Amino acid sequence: MKKLLAVTLxxxxxxxxxxxxxxxxxxxxxxxxxxxxxxxxxxVGVIGICLYAEMxxxxxxxxxxxxxxxxxxxxxxxxGLVTLVxxxxxxxxxxxxxxxxxxxxFELASGVxxxxxxxxxxxxxxxxxxxxxxxxxxxxxxxxxxxxxxxAVALFKLGPDWGNLLSQATSxxxxxxxxxxxxxxxxxxxxxxxxxxxxxxxxxxxxxEEKWTRRxxxxxxxxxxxxxxxxxxxxxxxxxxxxxxFLPAGIQVxxxxxxxxxxxxxxxxxGLAVVLIGVFAATFGAALETALSCGYTIAQYRGWQWxxxxxxxxxxxxxxxxxxxxxxAMLTLVTAVDPVKVTEYSVxxxxxxxxxxxxPILIIANDxxxxxxxxxxxxxxxxxxxxxxxxxVASLAAIPLMILTKAGQ
Amino acid sequence: MTMAGRVLHAQLHLLxxxxxxxxDGHLAGxxxxxxxxxxxxxxxxxxxxxxxxxxxxxxxxDLGTAVTVDAEGLDLDRYDDRVERAVIDKIPGAxxxxx
Numbered sequence: 001m002k003k004l005l006a007v008t009l010x011x012x013x014x015x016x017x018x019x020x021x022x023x024x025x026x027x028x029x030x031x032x033x034x035x036x037x038x039x040x041x042x043x044v045g046v047i048g049i050c051l052y053a054e055m056x057x058x059x060x061x062x063x064x065x066x067x068x069x070x071x072x073x074x075x076x077x078x079x080g081l082v083t084l085v086x087x088x089x090x091x092x093x094x095x096x097x098x099x100x101x102x103x104x105x106f107e108l109a110s111g112v113x114x115x116x117x118x119x120x121x122x123x124x125x126x127x128x129x130x131x132x133x134x135x136x137x138x139x140x141x142x143x144x145x146x147x148x149x150x151x152a153v154a155l156f157k158l159g160p161d162w163g164n165l166l167s168q169a170t171s172x173x174x175x176x177x178x179x180x181x182x183x184x185x186x187x188x189x190x191x192x193x194x195x196x197x198x199x200x201x202x203x204x205x206x207x208x209e210e211k212w213t214r215r216x217x218x219x220x221x222x223x224x225x226x227x228x229x230x231x232x233x234x235x236x237x238x239x240x241x242x243x244x245x246f247l248p249a250g251i252q253v254x255x256x257x258x259x260x261x262x263x264x265x266x267x268x269x270x271g272l273a274v275v276l277i278g279v280f281a282a283t284f285g286a287a288l289e290t291a292l293s294c295g296y297t298i299a300q301y302r303g304w305q306w307x308x309x310x311x312x313x314x315x316x317x318x319x320x321x322x323x324x325x326x327x328x329a330m331l332t333l334v335t336a337v338d339p340v341k342v343t344e345y346s347v348x349x350x351x352x353x354x355x356x357x358x359x360p361i362l363i364i365a366n367d368x369x370x371x372x373x374x375x376x377x378x379x380x381x382x383x384x385x386x387x388x389x390x391x392x393v394a395s396l397a398a399i400p401l402m403i404l405t406k407a408g409q
Numbered sequence: 410m411t412m413a414g415r416v417l418h419a420q421l422h423l424l425x426x427x428x429x430x431x432x433d434g435h436l437a438g439x440x441x442x443x444x445x446x447x448x449x450x451x452x453x454x455x456x457x458x459x460x461x462x463x464x465x466x467x468x469x470x471d472l473g474t475a476v477t478v479d480a481e482g483l484d485l486d487r488y489d490d491r492v493e494r495a496v497i498d499k500i501p502g503a504x505x506x507x508x
Contacts, residue, residue, distance in 0.1 A: 303436060
């Protein structure tokens with residue numbers, strides 16, 4: 001019974017923790033412009049993140065070492081450093097976007113400008129990292145993030161033509177005034193949003209924080225294979241809401257208010273209240289994850305003591321990195337850069353950094369030194385290589401497409 | 410336990426590995442380099458180098474996915490201590506476990 005509870009809790013946390021500002025904005029934006037014609041990318045992305053999260057979970061549970069620790073070991077200091085710099089910068093950019101998201105959620109709830117909320121958001125994120133236990137932080141925000149299910153409820157309440165949505169989803173091509181270049185550009189953005197690198201850094205470091213062993217492997221796998229796909233369904237309902245409400249009206253999504261609008265239209269004030277709490281939890285949870293991941297990547301590359309399983313003074317440099325990153329996030333947002341735009345760029349840059357993150361995981365998951373007899377089978381390697389190919393194509397195409405489409409305009 | 414005579418691929422099994430301090434289990438840096446005695450036949454690893462400190466191979470107590478060493482007196486976490494004194498200890502709660 002206790003075990004069942006733990007598994008259920010893990011799954012719920014994984015669902016709630018799946019969606020972050022990148023998923024919220026990109027899915028709504030894509031739904032408004034392309035309807036469900038790009039829904040397949042979410043499916044491809046979710047399978048990819050499941051595949052690689054399972055591999056990295058296995059590595060951690062058996063070797064007790066998190067991803068970045070091993071990236072340097074396997075790639076050497078130079079290539080490892082390139083991976084570190086790319087992954088760190090993308091994670092920092094994501095952190096900036098998440099902090100902006102928290103502040104925007106407060107602006108929507110209160111009417112007070114988000115820049116006034118922003119320092120408070122930064123301080124709250126730091127305080128939680130400084131004081132709250134790892135398992136508690138993960139559960140609270142994961143479970144609160146489940147409130148985003150309200151998007152699925154809203155979709156039903158909007159009473160869409162399901163046949164039409166389905167036929168959109170099964171015909172993957174650009175529509176209206178969109179062309180293949182913008183279609184591909186947003187496809188890459190959506191892919192990047194689903195497979196953001198920080199997810200594996202956080203997932204594997206979390207495994208060490210929670211002292212996983214071989215026995216936790218089943219729990220970890222259930223969380224990944226059940227929780228992430230259900231989280232993907234949340235993403236799809238956000239897209240669906242935008243496809244139903246905005247696409248026919250020809251409205252483009254450019255603010256967080258528009259992302260949540262379908263829920264308000266379908267379910268009124270109560271729905272809006274619920275979705276705002278959900279958005280807050282999702283962005284706050286992801287801000288914690290990205291801030292921690294900034295510290296995890298650098299500390300693990302350098303071999304410093306890291307983690308919330310020791311007192312802050314025992315992992316001084318880890319905590320200083322997090323504080324510096326939060327200050328950098330604040331300074332960037334103070335320039336009044338649009339957090340929604342930052343989010344759009346962060347998912348595309350994430351897509352560019354993906355092969356660097358996932359190649360080492362594929363290598364390590366095949367190394368008996370780390371995973372003993374539990375190396376990847378042929379099937380997993382076939383899928384792993386296929387996805388690596390996809391990631392390389394997405395990574396190489398991202399910048400040319402960004403220039404060609406003027407970032408999707 | 411001594412590691413004498415164990416045949417290892419120094420680059421694969423030692424370089425860039427995580428160091429763990431045997432005393433408290435704390436992470437204590439990476440193996441940045443190894444010192445070899447080339448006169449011996451076959452050449453043997455006499456020391457590890459981390460954060461510009463030499464750690465004699467005799468101090469290695471365990472070799473797994475990380476390298477556990479007896480770090481007594483080596484002060485491997487001196488940089489962490491410096492940051493601790495300069496910044497982290499000034500913030501309330503630095504010595505408390507999370508709740």
